[in-house]
Amino acid sequence: MISIRDEIVAACTQAGVAAEPVAGPEDEDALQIHLTAIRIPPASLGAALGAAAQSGFRLPFRPGPGQITAIARYLGQVMLVRDDSQTARVVLQLAGTRSGGPARFRPRVADIAALDLPPVLSGLYPMVRIGRVLRDRLSGRRAATADSDFLGTPEDLIVPILRMLDPGPDDVVFDLGCGDGRVLEAAARQFGCRAVGVESNPGLVADARSRIAALGPELSGRIEIREGFAEDADLTGATIVFLFLPPYLLRQVFPGVVASLPAGARVVVHEQSALDGLPAPDITRVAVSAEGMTVVQIWSR
Secondary structure (H helix, E strand, O other): OOOHHHHHHHHHHHOOOOOEEOOOOOOOOOOOOOEEEEEEOHHHHHHHHHHHHHOOOEOOOOOOHHHHHHHHHHOOEEEEEOOOOOOOEEEEEEOOOOOOOOHHHOOOHHHHHHOOOOHHHHHHHHHHHHHHHHHHHHHOOOOOOOOOOOOOOOHHHHHHHHHOOOOOOOOEEEEEOOOOOHHHHHHHHHHOOEEEEEEOOHHHHHHHHHHHHOOOHHHHOOEEEEEOOHHHOOOOOOOEEEEOOOHHHHHHHHHHHHHHOOOOOEEEEEOOOOOOOOOOOOEEEEEEOOOOEEEEEEEEO
16 A cells, blocks of 8 residues: 555655655554655745645645745745545655744744735745734733644544534534534534534635535534634533644633533543643543544543
8 A cells, every 4th residue: 555655755756846755754553643754845845735735635724825935935844634534644844944033933834824925025924923922922812832733533533432422413512623524514414413613724614614515404504613713612502512622722721611511511522642731531431443543531511
């Protein structure tokens, strides 16, 4: 079977990109994720993104020409994600990228995704970074170095995780940071739940709404996608809250989620690494599928 690394290198080579395989990280035996890396010239980034897209790998937003120029100029590497059952990831390492200036004011993926500037103005992205740092520190909304990479729950693990909650048609499942809406679809399709997703990335909001609309009126009528931040979500009516968030954000969001839920509601978190800073769960179980595994933790109100 062709490896992910070989697949992307072949696609880049066909597109005229000089792609060099990087020795690690790649783990074809990984239970939950596949991760690999290749090194490319920064000037070939646009072509490499196009080639990777042919294999289903993408950034967490749809970059314009100016954003591609800024990534090549300021970032040493960028991660692409494929929304398959294992959520495979490819790291494009940009050989020779020079990103001068203080590290704290150097643009990250989230800063570049926040504004689509034309190529001639791509040198202004450090100012975008400074503006976002100031906004986030004043509001307390985001950690100053937060990025917007999307890593979805592997699709074949979603139903095993939800089944542990014994959901039914009377439940309303909220997914905070819902990404492309895969959890919402499974909750509605497999268990008959109503489902609400909250997502801050406009590109993912569009993807989720397209995904849900394609399900047809019977399912899509039970699913709602809201654009917004997880920490600001209105959880009125929620009986189950699904959380698969970066650890820093999970620690920030979790107390407010638990406090706002009625008696009998459940919160579910899944992660393979330790969840420091959270209270002990009521239930801890391992979810296993043909291609993945994760540790599921459930809190009941």
